[in-house]
Amino acid sequence: MLTPSEDTPxxxxxxxxxxxxxxxxxxxxxxxxxxxxxxxxxxxxxGPSGSGKTTLLNVIGCILDPSSGMMELDGELVIQxxxxxxxxxxxxxxxKIGFIFQFHNLLPFLNVTDNVAIVLQLxxxxxxxxxxRAVELLDYLEVGHRKDAMPANLSGGxxxxxxxxxxxxxxxxxxxxxxxxxxxxSKRAEIVMDLLRKLAIEQDAAIIAVTHDEKIFDRFDHxxxxxxxxxxxxxxxxxxxxxxxxx
Amino acid sequence: MNLAYxxxxxxxxxxxxxxxxxxxxxxxxxxxxxIYRGLVVEALTIARAPAVDLWVVEANTxxxxxxxxxxxxxxxxxxxxxxxxxAAGSITYQTVEAQHQGTKLRxxxxxxxxxxxxxxPEIVQGRAIARNHYEMVADRTAGLETGDEIRLGRSTFTxxxxxxxxVNSGGDPAIYITLPDAQKLQFDLAPPAQRVxxxxxxxxxxxxxxxxxxxxxxxxxxxxxxxxxxxxxKHLSAIxxxxxxxxxxxxxxxxxxxxxxxxxxxxxxxxAVIIALIIYTMTMEKLKQIATLKLIGASDRTIIGMIxxxxxxxxxxxxxxxxxxxxxxxxxxxxxxVLEPDNVLILGFIVFVVCLLSSGxxxxxxxxxxxxxxxGG
Numbered sequence: 155m156l157t158p159s160e161d162t163p164x165x166x167x168x169x170x171x172x173x174x175x176x177x178x179x180x181x182x183x184x185x186x187x188x189x190x191x192x193x194x195x196x197x198x199x200x201g202p203s204g205s206g207k208t209t210l211l212n213v214i215g216c217i218l219d220p221s222s223g224m225m226e227l228d229g230e231l232v233i234q235x236x237x238x239x240x241x242x243x244x245x246x247x248x249x250k251i252g253f254i255f256q257f258h259n260l261l262p263f264l265n266v267t268d269n270v271a272i273v274l275q276l277x278x279x280x281x282x283x284x285x286x287r288a289v290e291l292l293d294y295l296e297v298g299h300r301k302d303a304m305p306a307n308l309s310g311g312x313x314x315x316x317x318x319x320x321x322x323x324x325x326x327x328x329x330x331x332x333x334x335x336x337x338x339x340s341k342r343a344e345i346v347m348d349l350l351r352k353l354a355i356e357q358d359a360a361i362i363a364v365t366h367d368e369k370i371f372d373r374f375d376h377x378x379x380x381x382x383x384x385x386x387x388x389x390x391x392x393x394x395x396x397x398x399x400x401x
Numbered sequence: 402m403n404l405a406y407x408x409x410x411x412x413x414x415x416x417x418x419x420x421x422x423x424x425x426x427x428x429x430x431x432x433x434x435x436i437y438r439g440l441v442v443e444a445l446t447i448a449r450a451p452a453v454d455l456w457v458v459e460a461n462t463x464x465x466x467x468x469x470x471x472x473x474x475x476x477x478x479x480x481x482x483x484x485x486x487x488a489a490g491s492i493t494y495q496t497v498e499a500q501h502q503g504t505k506l507r508x509x510x511x512x513x514x515x516x517x518x519x520x521x522p523e524i525v526q527g528r529a530i531a532r533n534h535y536e537m538v539a540d541r542t543a544g545l546e547t548g549d550e551i552r553l554g555r556s557t558f559t560x561x562x563x564x565x566x567x568v569n570s571g572g573d574p575a576i577y578i579t580l581p582d583a584q585k586l587q588f589d590l591a592p593p594a595q596r597v598x599x600x601x602x603x604x605x606x607x608x609x610x611x612x613x614x615x616x617x618x619x620x621x622x623x624x625x626x627x628x629x630x631x632x633x634x635k636h637l638s639a640i641x642x643x644x645x646x647x648x649x650x651x652x653x654x655x656x657x658x659x660x661x662x663x664x665x666x667x668x669x670x671x672x673a674v675i676i677a678l679i680i681y682t683m684t685m686e687k688l689k690q691i692a693t694l695k696l697i698g699a700s701d702r703t704i705i706g707m708i709x710x711x712x713x714x715x716x717x718x719x720x721x722x723x724x725x726x727x728x729x730x731x732x733x734x735x736x737x738x739v740l741e742p743d744n745v746l747i748l749g750f751i752v753f754v755v756c757l758l759s760s761g762x763x764x765x766x767x768x769x770x771x772x773x774x775x776x777g778g
Contacts (some may be wrong), residue, residue, distance in 0.1 A: 218771045248698030259693045263411030276698045332776045
């Protein structure tokens with residue numbers, strides 16, 4: 155387990171709130187959430203359905219604007235007083251954030267290499283160079299032998315490793331994972347978590363995962379519990395009471 | 402890398418099947434356009450065949466096609482002597498039914514004087530009529546061959562030549578025979594009826610009657626001025642070629658033309674709706690993929706490009722299938738299907754615009770997709 159470094163946090167949230175609707179229909183999805191995530195940290199977000207986990211992930215992923223609060227990503231002020239400080243959020247996502255989904259969400263019409271290379275192409279990298287880098291990444295994630303396969307022909311573990319390769323293609327320092335092991339069995343879930351740990355260390359990245367998977371709780375540096383939109387720190391370590399995990 | 406191409410290649414079977422369906426639909430639209438054009442062309446074919454400038458018909462009629470017209474045969478001599486007239490010919494038209502090899506044929510009989518205007522425009526097989534009696538030139542659509550013999554009235558005719566695309570406004574194939582044979586066929590009574598007439602003391606009617614006299618004019622002659630001259634004879638009317646074509650297209654086949662035109666318009670609207678639905682459905686099925694693309698950093702332009710390119714590929718492929726289909730089967734239609742390049746190009750342009758507009762619906766749906774949709778199950 156790693157301890158937070160003295161570096162600038164890669165993700166810094168300060169009193170982020172998000173509500174949907176107004177008046178009687180108002181729902182407070184996030185209430186004054188403050189959070190710091192440092193390089194090489196693996197953070198888990200837990201909470202029951204409707205607690206605000208996905209809303210928080212969407213805000214950090216720059217796909218949902220908060221109602222108030224401040225957010226910095228990789229030292230750059232992104233949200234101030236609930237307002238975006240950058241107009242090109244697409245580029246921000248492309249440069250700073252990688253996404254890993256519950257189901258790998260690979261584009262079914264592209265082969266494995268092209269699924270990874272497309273992210274680089276979208277960032278403006280030459281197609282030949284993008285494919286070369288994609289193959290390197292696939293080899294690094296030990297799935298290079300499947301580089302020409304179509305997503306439909308991959309096993310769950312292979313698909314998730316390809317999805318991780320895609321998330322890493324642009325060398326983002328913030329990786330957001332939504333239930334990354336939910337579709338995997340125990341063995342493959344452990345492999346994926348080991349891989350994420352390796353990436354966090356080797357790429358100096360921060361990984362924030364929403365998960366309900368008890369089998370992998372011990373792989374996180376920090377586990378946060380969300381209840382009714384409020385973030386509760388369960389402590390520095392992975393220890394968490396089972397009633398909270400199952401809530 | 403082209404996302405639209407990759408997606409199409411991945412779902413090639415389904416894409417081609419959709420294109421085939423669209424192609425069949427556009428083929429029907431093209432067929433209707435061809436039938437519409439064919440109707441107009443066929444209506445004008447017989448009037449254009451003699452390549453004349455003036456039609457002299459019975460007074461106060463719009464003959465010989467829109468209304469019945471009968472004038473004395475010797476009028477031709479009078480017309481030929483008018484200044485500015487190069488040549489004139491007498492002509493008759495009538496529809497008959499004849500038996501050939503056990504099949505009933507409906508034929509449009511044109512009687513003409515072989516050395517004067519009024520004959521077939523082009524012989525594609527065999528020769529023109531060379532004898533005064535019992536030879537005929539038939540259109541291919543009649544199913545006759547050179548050397549065939551066919552009985553018309555009380556005489557048997559031999560087919561000596563064949564024409565192509567010579568049919569009347571009803572689609573009946575034209576046959577050309579000499580004027581005397583045509584007059585005999587049209588005006589001679591059957592022997593029993595002739596005997597009854599004689600018993601009644603009725604004078605024998607002159608057979609020298611024609612339906613019209615056609616005239617070719619000198620290049621610098623005014624058809625309208627000569628028509629005015631002709632109309633000074635109170636028993637005659639004169640119609641210029643232009644007016645004759647207007648009568649045929651706007652009067653004779655007008656309702657059929659409008660009927661097919663309206664149906665074709667409806668088909669076009671239906672096609673547009675179906676294209677829009679196909680493209681919209683194609684997009685809706687890909688919303689999660691689009692959300693993923695957005696989340697990993699694809700710009701709106703990339704996503705719009707993918708949808709529009711697929712819509713245009715669908716339209717282009719479907720249209721090509723439709724054109725190929727109709728070009729290959731148009732000759733099997735019982736009536737002429739005329740596809741002019743401009744008709745095909747206009748429909749192609751309409752399909753292009755419809756695809757663009759339809760993809761607009763898909764683009765609108767795609768742009769509304771929240772990237773967050775890619776997250777979660």
